[in-house]
Every structure is written in structure tokens, then in C-alpha cells.
Amino acid sequence: MTEVKKLTKKDFSSDQEIKWCPGCGDYAILSAAQMAMAQIGKEPSQVAVISGIGCSSRFPYYMSTYGMHSIHGRAPAFATGLKLQNPDLSVWMITGDGDGLSIGGNHLAHIIRRNVNINIILFNNEIYGLTKGQYSPTSQKGLSTKSTPYGSVDRPFSPLKFALGAGSTFFARTMDTDPKHMIEVFKAADAHEGCSVIEVYQNCVIFNDKVHDQFTNRKTRDEHTVRVVPGQPMVYGANKDKGVKLEDFSLVAGEFNDESELVVHDPSKPSLVHMLSEMKDVVPMGILNQRDGDSVYDRDVHAQMKDVLSQKEKGKIEDLLYTGDVWEV
Amino acid sequence: MQEQQPQEVENIVIRFSGDSGDGMQLTGGQFSATSALMGNDISTFPDFPAEIRAPQGTVAGISGFQINFGATEINTPGDSPDILVAMNPAALKANLEDLKRGGVIIVNEDAFTSGNFKKAGLEDNPLDWKELGSYEVIKVPITSQTKEALSELDLDTKSKTRCKNFYALGMTYFMYHRELEPTIRWIEHKFKGKQELIEANITALKAGYNFADTIELTGHRYKVKPATIEKGTYRQINGNTATAWGFIWAAENAGINLFLGSYPITPASDVLHELSKHKNHGVMTFQAEDEIAAVCSSIGASFGGALGITTSSGPGIALKSEAINLAVMLELPLVVVDIQRGGPSTGLPTKTEQSDLNMAMYGRNGESPMVVLAAKSPSDCFDMAFEAARITLEHMTPVMLLTDGFIANGSEPWKIPDVRTEFRQIKTKLVGPEDYKDKEFFPYDRDEETLVRNWAIPGTPELMHRVGGLEKEDRTGNVSYDPANHELMVRTRQNKVDKIADHIPEQEVLGETEGDLLVVSWGGTYGATYQAVNQMRAKGASVSLMHMRYLSPMPKNVSDILGGFKKIVVAELNNGQLKGLLNSRFNCNAKGYNKVQGKPFMIRELTQMIDRELEEL
Known part of the structure; x- marks a missing residue:
């Protein structure tokens, strides 16, 4: 047996110069994804990264794997075709809030609904960056941008609610300021059989700086995010002195007396996940939603093909040409 | 009364017409299949409304099926029917003007009620019309006779009434000396396990046959x-089935998987239906969420090493433009089938037209050369689907295959090809690490002669690379904004497509390669233009036909052919798209002969046009 080479981040880095703005959150996400892939241990030749259009979608050019920088919003369809043709590949899809939830909303809904076994990293910076600063479908109401000089009057999308509506089997949230958490979440997403969506709170330093600041800044994030762990009570705060309670069918974050008052996280309970999606000032981070055992599209397509082949012989064109009524002249 | 001998004729055109729910497509299909099995050459034209069940009894709801069957070569469904079977007043109203003067009309008398006149927008009984005097009208109470024939059977009235199409079919079988056996076999197969329905339909068929005998329809027995x-x-084949099988054969021949990404649309859905049946041929079909996802999934599968194809019609192709352009940029295999229908916009979904040529040629942003092929007949769809696949796999650029609703749904007898000897081996550009033992791999390295790049698919060790829609550097494929590189790449992609002209057959001409008049046609109009030019040539006219199947790039001898004639007329079912293309490219001063009615050419329209054009010379 040949010696198994230990993969490193470098094995997943291409020789191309990275052209994101200095200070952009994308650098950290790229680095964390490369490290996660090295730890997962699939050879770069067995990995394909498919993206749409936007700042984040330049991602494949910086990977040493196979990759496709496709067209705006349609990455889910390219990824589905590739995964169906080559089910053993590890397929990662890169998208943003504009690419995935605006122009590509239809495709994103359907890849989640079909539960195609790929990993989707959704960079959410609540702004269009590559087109230089228009509001996006996740921008908060009132945001003043180049296309909304008087403030946006548009209601924002919640990526988590979107995914749940499409029947998501895996949804996690993480942030560009916490590489360790990102790596953990990416690995968990890869381990899940089905369509894994990872929303990354990502900072656009030029057009929407500090939009997620209270949730991602090292100084404030402990007080504004709950790192949820399956089976564990929802505790947060720098001193672990705050927690999440269930009151009047809603999750309420704040101080508590005894851990028994707190909600225990269970990502397989849709009603709980829906309540998590409603949290505002304190938001959950980690694997928010996970359901195993659902049908997986690419697996089922191949199972059906195999099933047909077990009943019929491998076809030759002559079998078709001579079916039905034929006659001699 | 003395029995008349059947009168021998060269060909007969029959049209069945009735409500969308009357089973006319099925009736026509059975008449065609039987005629083909009996050794006639045939050509069919199913003509149905876009609505599944338009209001009963109205002209809008009329569904028709025309068959031309003959003892000689048949290339079109026929200009005018010799016989019309009209199942209700609306069918008579809608079809009367198409019928040959002196032709035979069989009407279902039971349906000629005042209620149905109203539904058909008629003020009086059309059977009383004076103009019917020029035809032979046979009034038969088809509905009540069918019910009567089935009175012994334990079936509800509705089911019995539904068998009336087989009664009508039986009558025509007697008149035209058709054998009942193939249809009986078909009924037994179709209604397997439903004994009462088998019995009912066969009884109705035979009752109609016997009735025609009884009322001495012998005078009409041809x-x-x-x-x-x-x-x-x-065998009998229609265009959509032939298209599906052509791709299956190409993928088998090339030794790769076939992947179809598609979205339902008229008149293309039957290709999706057909391909979805054949998983044991390594065919994977994906019904996507929309037209865009359909083509994108096919490109994704092509990136992964499949023959990726997508099928649609005009409105769907418009939605796919951006993705098709990406395939041009990536230089991956992709076949896009446009089964043309009447446009613009939703247009005439179930009617035929050739108005997507400009879209195929030019419907993308930037300098985006496209290979465009067009099938000429139902069975030619098999050959051209194979050609489209061959070209895209060997030249690594997308190919647009144009067919149309007329040949997609129309059928004809097809001499089954010996595929193992009549088609050559497709050589894909797939590569592996063993091909790069002594040289470095670059994804956009090209074959010096054809300018084609290699196809390294994800999962292949050592050949990792990235592709994308941004302009890429020559050879390496890395993103490049260099001005000179962009021009080089634009020219390279164009040259690569132009060079395909070295790998397609020369343009054929029916008739001499020089003379007074050259008729140019393309795609699904071949049957009509071929017949018309042949008829005129038989009369001694100096006319030739150049029927094109390779539209981009064109065969290298097209220019010479165009130069050999005093006058060129391009006959097409649009406003002059190929004419414009030929004139801009060859400055050949071609005239257009155009019809945009959602209907195919009639032979006589073309012969009259040829007459006129020759006279004016």
C-alpha cells in the first residue's frame, strides 16, 4: 500500500493571485474552506467547486481543485448536473446573498428541495459588492445604498427561513471572524449526506462595512450569539451566564437562574428551528437544522438507474430500432 | 348489384378531424401504422390545438390528423385531402376549404344538432349548404351506430360512445382496403387486462368496416x-423519437453517458419522455425547475464527462441563451435542440415554423459562434442528432440542432440503418494523466489543425483546472483581461467553429449545379421543396434544389453552387432568415418565398412559385 500523504491547506490553493479587496471577509472563508478540505482528506482531484457570479463566486479560481465559475444565480443547476454525472465527487457550491437568493432563488430552492448531496457556502454580506453597492435581498429595511438613496423599503429574506421553506436537511450559520468555527461547520456540512447550506456572516469592507459587527466582532459577539450544540442547553455570554428560554412560543435570550430553564438544542425539530430563525438581537450560530435519513436526489437517481439495469439488459441501439412493428421490403 | 373493382390510385390523402377528445390523433396514427405495414410510403401531419380540451364542439377545439399514403415516393402529408372524416359540424366548418373539389366527406350525422351548430358558430346546418354539392357527402350516424353495435356489452354509455373513432376508422379501412389485423393487435396490447374495452373497440372497428360494406361504399373503394x-x-418513425434515438446511439457509439436536462414545453416534451424510458442505455434525464436550470445541468454533466443535451422550443431557447454562451466560452460539449414552433413569444405552440434560425445564429451576447444544424425529415432527425453529438464531442463547442413541430410530430416509414457500418466512430477529446507524462497539462491547449482543446473531467488525477465565463488566457485558461489576448481568443473560437467545415459533407444539389433557378430550402420543408422541384423538372423546367442541413458553418461548396444560377429563391417558413444570411455572406441577391401561417408548404404553392419565377426571368 502506498503511503497516504497528509493533505494541507496548500494542496488546495491555486497559483492565482487573489483579487478580493484588502480586509474582505472572503479571505478568511477561503482559508477556512481549504483547511477544512485538507482535514476532510479528499484529494483535490476529487473535489469540484462551482460558483455563480459575484465577489464570492471568484472562489474557484483560488482553489487547486476542479472548478467552474458559471453564470449568475445558476450554480445549483451546474452543480446538480455535475453531481448526477459524477456522484463520487465532493461538490462544493459558492454563492452570495444576491447570487443565491435573488437571481438564483429558484435554483437554490430546488437544489435544497431535491436534497442533492453537495455543500453550499452562502456568503451573506447583505449587499451587492461586485456591482458596487446596491441593496440585496438580505439588506435590512432602511439601508441607504446607491440604488436606495432614501433607504430601502424592501423586506429582507432570511436565508434560514428560505432553506426551511424548501425542506432543508442541513443548515448551519457561521462567521468570517471565527476560522475555527467555520472549519468545524464546513466539516459537519460535508459529513451530512444531503444538501448542506452554510450561511457565513461575511463583511464587505467597502460597501456594507460592519453590517454584522455586533455578531462577529470579538468584543461583542459572545453577548450576541449563541453557539448551539445538539443535546446541550443554549447557553451564551463571555461568562456563560446567559441562556435561551422558551416563553410564549418564542425563544427569549437573557439571564437565567438554573440550566433546567433553558432550551436544549435539537436541530432535527422543525418547530425549534423555526423559532431559532426568529431570533434577532441574539442570534444562533452552528448547526441550526439537521435532518438525516431523508431521500437524497443523486443517490436515488443512481439507485433507480441500477434498479432498471438489474431488470433489463444493458441496452444497445438495435434494441430500440427494432422494437414495435417492423416489416421487410 | 354488380360489385365494382377497387380503383387503383397512386396516393390518397385522408384527414380525420374531430374534437380534441374524439381520439383523432389515435385514429390517424392507426391508419398510418397500418398503411406503413402494408408497404405504402406515408407521411403524416398531426395538427392539434394548444389547449388540451378546448370547449367541446367549437372550432378552437378541433384536432386533425392527415395522412398521405401512396404507391410512389411520398414526401409530404399532401396538399389537399381526398377524403375528410368530420366527427362534428366544427370539424366540417374548419376543414371544408382544404378539401379537394369532388372529394369525399364522411360526417357523423349524430353530431349535427342545433346545439353543436351554435357551438361551432354556425347559423344553419352546414349539411344543407349549397357548396357541399361539389363533394360527395356520406352521412353516417356514427355515434348511435357505435352504441348499437356495442349494446350487448356490459359497459357504460360514455365508454361505448368513446369507441366511435374506431367505428370511423373501420369505415375508412374498408374503403381503402386496409387490413384490420395490425389495429386489432394494437387494441389488444393497449387495453391489456381490460377485456371489455378490447372487445368494445374491436367490435366498433369491425362494425364500421362492415357498415361501409353494407351501404355499398364500394364506389369509393380505392x-x-x-x-x-x-x-x-x-419501421415507422416520428421526428422526436428519431431525435432521442440519435442521441442514444451517439452516446453508445462514443462510449459515454447521455445526460438530458430538460423542462416540459410543446412540441419538445416527447424527446424528454422518450429518453426517460431508456435508463438501461445509460441515459440520465433530469426534469429541471426551469429552462435555464435544464441547460445549466447539462453543461454541469458535460463538465463531468457526459454528452450533455437539452431540448426545448423557441421560448425556452431564449431563456437558455446565457448558459449556451457559457458553453461557447468554456468549450465543452453541449447539444441544444430547438424544436421550432410559431413565434414570437408564446406564439403558436402546436404549429410549425422556421423562425428561430436568427436566434440560433445570433441570439447571444458577444462574439459567440454557434454550430447550427437542421434535420430535413422525421427520420433525418436520427442522423442529425448523431451529427450534432459527433460535432460537439469532437470539436468541443456547443451545437444547436433545429427541427420543427412538423417533422417532430410527423412520421414516415424508415429503412432501419445498419448503424455499425453506416456511422463512423466518434472520437471524444477525453484525456487522462497518462497523456501528459512528458508534457505539462494546460486546459486550453489546442489541436493545431482543428483548434480543439482536450476534455479533462473532474475526478481525473493531476489534471485539475478551473473553467469560467470570464475571458481566459490562451493555453492556461487563467482569467485574463489582456486586450490582445481577448482578440486572439475571440478569433480562435470563431476559427475553431469555421474549421468544422472541413469535417462535414459537401452540400448536395438536386438537379444541375447551374441553370436558371435555384430553390434553396432548409430543415423540415424538404419534403415539399423536393417534390415541387422534382415535378417542375419533370416538366422540363431549369430548376435545381439546394436543401441545407448544415447552416453554420456552411459546407465549403455553397458559394460555388449559388454562383451557378441566374436566380435564387429561398423558400422558408419565416420572414426571410436564411435569405438574409445568404445575402449578407455571399452577396448573392437571393429572393425570398415565405409563408408564416404556422403551416407547412404545400407542393402546389411551390410549383406555382417556381413557374412564376421562371416566367419573370
Whole structure:
């Protein structure tokens, strides 16, 4: 047996110069994804990264794997075709809030609904960056941008609610300021059989700086995010002195007396996940939603093909040409 | 009364017409299949409304099926029916003007009620019309006679009434000397396990046959001898099935998977239906969420090493433009089938037209050369689907295959090809690490002669690379904004497509390669233009036909052919798209002969046009 080479981040880095703005959150996400892939241990030749259009979608050019920088919003369809043709590949899809939830909303809904076994990293910076600063479908109401000089009057999308509506089997949230958490979440997403969506709170330093600041800044994030762990009570705060309670069918974050008052996280309970999606000032981070055992599209397509082949012989064109009524002249 | 001998004729055109729910497509299909099995050459034209069940009894709800069957070579469904079977007043109203003067009309008398006149927008009983005097009208109470024939059977009235199409079919079988056996076999197969329905339909068929005998329809009994056609094994085929099978054969031949990403649309859905049946041929079909996802999934599968194809019609192709352009940029295999229908916009979904040529040629942003092929007949769809696949796999650029609603749904007898000897081996550009032992791999390295790049698919060790829609550097494929590189790449992609002209057959001409008049046609109009030019040539006219199947790039001898004639007329079912293309490219001063009615050319329209054009010379 040949010696198994230990993969490193470098094995997943291409020789191309990275052209994101200095200070952009994308650098950290790229680095964390490369490290996660090295730890997962699939050879770069067995990995394909498919993206749409936007700042984040330049991602494949910086990977040493196979990759496709496709067209705006349609990455889910390219990824589905590739995964169906080559089910053993590890397929990662890169998208943003504009690419995935605006122009590509239809495709994103359907890849989640079909539960195609790929990993989707959704960079959410609540702004269009590559087109230089228009509001996006996740921008908060009132945001003043180049296309909304008087403030946006548009209601924002919640990526988590979107995914749940499409029947998501895996949804996690993480942030560009916490590489360790990102790596953990990416690995968990890869381990899940089905369509894994990872929303990354990502900072656009030029057009929407500090939009997620209270949730991602090292100084404030402990007080504004709950790192949820399956089976564990929802505790947060720098001193672990705050927690999440269930009151009047809603999750309420704040101080508590005894851990028994707190909600225990269970990502397989849709009603709980829906309540998590409603949290505002304190938001959950980690694997928010996970359901195993659902049908997986690419697996089922191949199972059906195999099933047909077990009943019929491998076809030759002559079998078709001579079916039905034929006659001699 | 003395029995008349059946009168022998060269060909007969029959049209069945009734409500969308009357089963006219099925009736026509059975008449065609039987005629083909009896050795006639045939051509069919199913013509139905876009609505599944338009209001009963109205002209809008009329569904028709026309068959031309003959003892000689048949290339079109026929200009005018010799006989019309009209199942209700609306069918008579809608079809009367198409019928040949002196032709036979069989009407279902039971349906000629005042209620149905109203539904058909008629003020009086059309059977009383004076103009019917020029036709032979046979009034038969088809509905009540069918019910009567089935009175012994334990079936509800509705089911019995539904068998009336087989009664009508039976009558025509007697009149035209058709054998009942193939249809009986078909009924037994179709209604397997439902004994009462088998019995009902067969009884209705025989009752109609016997009734025609009883009322001495002998005067109308014609005989069409089997056609003298080339020896071989034959079957009936329609264009959409042939298209599907052509791709299956190409993928089998090339030794790769076939992947279809598609979205339902008229008249293309039947290709999706057909391909979805054949998983044991390594065919994977994906019904996507929309037209865009359909083509994108196919490109994704092509990136992964499949023959990726997508099928649609005009409105769907418009939605796919951006993705098709990406395939041009990536230089991956992709076949896009546009089964044309009447446009613009939703247009005439179930009617035929050739108005997507400009979109195929030019419907993308930037300098985006496209290979465009067009099938000429139902069975030619098999050959051209194979050609489209061959070209895209060997030249690594997308190919647009144009067919149309007329040949997609129309059928004809097809001499089954010996595929193992009549088609050559497709050589894909797939590569592996073993091909790069002594040289470095670059994804956009090209073959010096054809300018084609290699196809390294994800999962292949050592050949990792990235592709994308941004302009890429020559050879390496890395993103490049260099001005000179962009021009080089634009020219390279164009040259690569132009060079395909070295790998396609020369343009054929029917008739001399020089003379007074050259008729140019393309795609699904071949049957009509071929017949018209042949008829005129038989009368001594100096006219030739150049029927094109390779539209981009064009065969290298097209320019020479165009130069050999005093006058060129391009006949097409649009406003002059190929004419414009030929004039801009060859400055050949071609005239257009155009029809945009959602209907195919009639032979006589073309012969009259040829007459006129020659006279004006």
C-alpha cells in the first residue's frame, strides 16, 4: 500500500493571485474552506467547486481543485448536473446573498428541495459588492445604498427561513471572524449526506462595512450569539451566564437562574428551528437544522438507474430500432 | 348489384378531424401504422390545438390528423385531402376549404344538432349548404351506430360512445382496403387486462368496416398498391423519437453517458419522455425547475464527462441563451435542440415554423459562434442528432440542432440503418494523466489543425483546472483581461467553429449545379421543396434544389453552387432568415418565398412559385 500523504491547506490553493479587496471577509472563508478540505482528506482531484457570479463566486479560481465559475444565480443547476454525472465527487457550491437568493432563488430552492448531496457556502454580506453597492435581498429595511438613496423599503429574506421553506436537511450559520468555527461547520456540512447550506456572516469592507459587527466582532459577539450544540442547553455570554428560554412560543435570550430553564438544542425539530430563525438581537450560530435519513436526489437517481439495469439488459441501439412493428421490403 | 373493382390510385390523402377528445390523433396514427405495414410510403401531419380540451364542439377545439399514403415516393402529408372524416359540424366548418373539389366527406350525422351548430358558430346546418354539392357527402350516424353495435356489452354509455373513432376508422379501412389485423393487435396490447374495452373497440372497428360494406361504399373503394421502395427492414418513425434515438446511439457509439436536462414545453416534451424510458442505455434525464436550470445541468454533466443535451422550443431557447454562451466560452460539449414552433413569444405552440434560425445564429451576447444544424425529415432527425453529438464531442463547442413541430410530430416509414457500418466512430477529446507524462497539462491547449482543446473531467488525477465565463488566457485558461489576448481568443473560437467545415459533407444539389433557378430550402420543408422541384423538372423546367442541413458553418461548396444560377429563391417558413444570411455572406441577391401561417408548404404553392419565377426571368 502506498503511503497516504497528509493533505494541507496548500494542496488546495491555486497559483492565482487573489483579487478580493484588502480586509474582505472572503479571505478568511477561503482559508477556512481549504483547511477544512485538507482535514476532510479528499484529494483535490476529487473535489469540484462551482460558483455563480459575484465577489464570492471568484472562489474557484483560488482553489487547486476542479472548478467552474458559471453564470449568475445558476450554480445549483451546474452543480446538480455535475453531481448526477459524477456522484463520487465532493461538490462544493459558492454563492452570495444576491447570487443565491435573488437571481438564483429558484435554483437554490430546488437544489435544497431535491436534497442533492453537495455543500453550499452562502456568503451573506447583505449587499451587492461586485456591482458596487446596491441593496440585496438580505439588506435590512432602511439601508441607504446607491440604488436606495432614501433607504430601502424592501423586506429582507432570511436565508434560514428560505432553506426551511424548501425542506432543508442541513443548515448551519457561521462567521468570517471565527476560522475555527467555520472549519468545524464546513466539516459537519460535508459529513451530512444531503444538501448542506452554510450561511457565513461575511463583511464587505467597502460597501456594507460592519453590517454584522455586533455578531462577529470579538468584543461583542459572545453577548450576541449563541453557539448551539445538539443535546446541550443554549447557553451564551463571555461568562456563560446567559441562556435561551422558551416563553410564549418564542425563544427569549437573557439571564437565567438554573440550566433546567433553558432550551436544549435539537436541530432535527422543525418547530425549534423555526423559532431559532426568529431570533434577532441574539442570534444562533452552528448547526441550526439537521435532518438525516431523508431521500437524497443523486443517490436515488443512481439507485433507480441500477434498479432498471438489474431488470433489463444493458441496452444497445438495435434494441430500440427494432422494437414495435417492423416489416421487410 | 354488380360489385365494382377497387380503383387503383397512386396516393390518397385522408384527414380525420374531430374534437380534441374524439381520439383523432389515435385514429390517424392507426391508419398510418397500418398503411406503413402494408408497404405504402406515408407521411403524416398531426395538427392539434394548444389547449388540451378546448370547449367541446367549437372550432378552437378541433384536432386533425392527415395522412398521405401512396404507391410512389411520398414526401409530404399532401396538399389537399381526398377524403375528410368530420366527427362534428366544427370539424366540417374548419376543414371544408382544404378539401379537394369532388372529394369525399364522411360526417357523423349524430353530431349535427342545433346545439353543436351554435357551438361551432354556425347559423344553419352546414349539411344543407349549397357548396357541399361539389363533394360527395356520406352521412353516417356514427355515434348511435357505435352504441348499437356495442349494446350487448356490459359497459357504460360514455365508454361505448368513446369507441366511435374506431367505428370511423373501420369505415375508412374498408374503403381503402386496409387490413384490420395490425389495429386489432394494437387494441389488444393497449387495453391489456381490460377485456371489455378490447372487445368494445374491436367490435366498433369491425362494425364500421362492415357498415361501409353494407351501404355499398364500394364506389369509393380505392386501392393503393404498396410502394416500390428500396429493399430493407422498415419501421415507422416520428421526428422526436428519431431525435432521442440519435442521441442514444451517439452516446453508445462514443462510449459515454447521455445526460438530458430538460423542462416540459410543446412540441419538445416527447424527446424528454422518450429518453426517460431508456435508463438501461445509460441515459440520465433530469426534469429541471426551469429552462435555464435544464441547460445549466447539462453543461454541469458535460463538465463531468457526459454528452450533455437539452431540448426545448423557441421560448425556452431564449431563456437558455446565457448558459449556451457559457458553453461557447468554456468549450465543452453541449447539444441544444430547438424544436421550432410559431413565434414570437408564446406564439403558436402546436404549429410549425422556421423562425428561430436568427436566434440560433445570433441570439447571444458577444462574439459567440454557434454550430447550427437542421434535420430535413422525421427520420433525418436520427442522423442529425448523431451529427450534432459527433460535432460537439469532437470539436468541443456547443451545437444547436433545429427541427420543427412538423417533422417532430410527423412520421414516415424508415429503412432501419445498419448503424455499425453506416456511422463512423466518434472520437471524444477525453484525456487522462497518462497523456501528459512528458508534457505539462494546460486546459486550453489546442489541436493545431482543428483548434480543439482536450476534455479533462473532474475526478481525473493531476489534471485539475478551473473553467469560467470570464475571458481566459490562451493555453492556461487563467482569467485574463489582456486586450490582445481577448482578440486572439475571440478569433480562435470563431476559427475553431469555421474549421468544422472541413469535417462535414459537401452540400448536395438536386438537379444541375447551374441553370436558371435555384430553390434553396432548409430543415423540415424538404419534403415539399423536393417534390415541387422534382415535378417542375419533370416538366422540363431549369430548376435545381439546394436543401441545407448544415447552416453554420456552411459546407465549403455553397458559394460555388449559388454562383451557378441566374436566380435564387429561398423558400422558408419565416420572414426571410436564411435569405438574409445568404445575402449578407455571399452577396448573392437571393429572393425570398415565405409563408408564416404556422403551416407547412404545400407542393402546389411551390410549383406555382417556381413557374412564376421562371416566367419573370
